[in-house]
Amino acid sequence: xxxxxFFLFPLAILYSSITSLRNLFFDLGIFTxxxxxxxxxxxxxxxxxxxxxxxxxxxxxxxVKKNNEVAILSRGYGRLTKGYFEAKKTxxxxxxxxxxxxxxxxxxxxRVAVAERRRLGMKNLLKKAKADTxxxxxxxxxxxxxxxxxxxxxxxxxxxxxxDYHLPVxxxxxxxxxxxxxxxxxxxxxxxxxxxxxxxxxTQKLQLAKTQQLFFAKIGYADQIRNxxxxxxxxxxxxxxxxxxxxxxxxxxxxxxLKAIGxxxxxLQFADxxxxxxxxxxxxxxxxxxxxxxxxxxxxxxxxxxIHSDLLFYLGIEMKMDASDQKQLDQxxxxxxxxxxx
Numbered sequence: 120x121x122x123x124x125f126f127l128f129p130l131a132i133l134y135s136s137i138t139s140l141r142n143l144f145f146d147l148g149i150f151t152x153x154x155x156x157x158x159x160x161x162x163x164x165x166x167x168x169x170x171x172x173x174x175x176x177x178x179x180x181x182x183v184k185k186n187n188e189v190a191i192l193s194r195g196y197g198r199l200t201k202g203y204f205e206a207k208k209t210x211x212x213x214x215x216x217x218x219x220x221x222x223x224x225x226x227x228x229x230r231v232a233v234a235e236r237r238r239l240g241m242k243n244l245l246k247k248a249k250a251d252t253x254x255x256x257x258x259x260x261x262x263x264x265x266x267x268x269x270x271x272x273x274x275x276x277x278x279x280x281x282x283d284y285h286l287p288v289x290x291x292x293x294x295x296x297x298x299x300x301x302x303x304x305x306x307x308x309x310x311x312x313x314x315x316x317x318x319x320x321x322t323q324k325l326q327l328a329k330t331q332q333l334f335f336a337k338i339g340y341a342d343q344i345r346n347x348x349x350x351x352x353x354x355x356x357x358x359x360x361x362x363x364x365x366x367x368x369x370x371x372x373x374x375x376x377l378k379a380i381g382x383x384x385x386x387l388q389f390a391d392x393x394x395x396x397x398x399x400x401x402x403x404x405x406x407x408x409x410x411x412x413x414x415x416x417x418x419x420x421x422x423x424x425x426i427h428s429d430l431l432f433y434l435g436i437e438m439k440m441d442a443s444d445q446k447q448l449d450q451x452x453x454x455x456x457x458x459x460x461x
Contacts, residue, residue: 131288138293152266161267163260165280166290169368170273171307178438193257195233197392206231269455272301339439344432357381361411366393
């Protein structure tokens with residue numbers, strides 16, 4: 120790996136130079152970011168996947184929709200379409216992407232749209248929006264043509280951006296100095312027993328500005344697995360052999376959790392946003408051989424149309440925080456939605 124990095128390093132320098140020049144043009148006002156009258160909240164990261172953006176978006180939407188109309192705008196990564204699409208009951212993951220479809224099903228009263236060009240997406244969403252509609256932008260940290268009122272930057276506990284390298288050597292989309300654009304930084308996928316020393320060490324590593332807020336979050340797993348027809352207590356899978364299918368960037372936390380609760384499973388791992396083929400489905404069915412198939416909620420929206428079986432279940436997740444962190448973050452989110460209503 121180190122040998123390969125040696126040869127890729129010049130490409131990383133070139134790529135980082137291009138992204139840094141682009142950011143400089145925005146910072147100097149040569150390229151202009153557009154702000155909107157409606158409250159806007161952005162969620163993103165410096166790296167390529169694996170930080171839990173959709174889980175954070177779900178958290179934000181779940182809170183904000185209690186008092187405001189909400190609309191989600193995403194790029195729709197992995198979809199087979201181009202341009203602007205708004206989710207509806209008949210939408211498929213091929214049309215709008217797996218994560219937007221998952222969010223739409225979790226929040227059916229929330230408008231969910233996809234567009235590579237965020238300004239185009241906002242232009243279309245604003246046509247039917249109220250003055251107090253709150254827009255939540257998924258994966259928008261590098262989309263600087265639009266500027267949110269509140270920017271949330273995510274970085275995972277195991278892969279802090281300060282320990283990473285620029286593409287193609289590492290997984291950073293831009294240099295870690297880009298963190299300065301964040302109002303809030305959340306360290307995601309923290310271990311269950313996160314110590315004060317862990318927090319102090321990470322705080323020192325990240326070197327955030329005094330105006331930036333830092334929070335720590337864990338993965339909270341649902342107490343039931345479910346499909347479109349049934350639910351099943353998660354603790355009942357102990358000593359019940361099953362096949363686990365994942366197509367996510369970082370399945371390690373899920374594997375650790377399932378083993379910790381006594382799960383006995385065979386793991387079939389695919390790439391993030393993998394477009395399952397007929398051959399893949401046959402392999403999954405063959406390995407399952409009548410056993411339960413468990414997957415993630417994001418993967419479920421891609422697998423369910425191809426595996427018509429009541430033995431296919433998914434395990435949902437959510438973002439969990441300590442009470443003090445949650446209270447402070449919730450207040451920041453509510454202040455953003457209230458203070459920015461024009």
